[in-house]
Amino acid sequence: MKYSFAFAAAAMVLALSACNKPADVVQPVVVTAPPAPAIPGPPGPAGATGSTGSMGSTGATGSTGDTGSTGNTGNTGNTGSTGATGATGSTGDTGATGQRGKTGGDTVIVVPPPAR
Helix, strand or coil: CCCHHHHHHHHHHHHHHHCCCCCCCCCCCCCCCCCCCCCCCCCCCCCCCCCCCCCCCCCCCCCCCCCCCCCCCCCCCCCCCCCCCCCCCCCCCCCCCCCCCCCCCCCCCCCCCCCC
């Protein structure tokens, strides 16, 4: 504590003396008046026509177009011809045997003679 006051006073003197700088000298700027505008005379004759320019380069190829729409459905076809007649079927199985006939009491059987 004995030296704190003296140290603070010395720091203050150094800080304030560091801010003491010489001032910059500013040179005055000389302003000159612009020259008076010149008065234009009459216009001269028109110049010659310029030459034709060269032809430009060919442009880039365009991009491919979009795919077209799907077409309409076609018409219904004609009715087909009548088919051929089917094959004849197989012969059927033999039928069941019939019952024995009744004998008649007075039936006469006539057998003709063989032809010669």
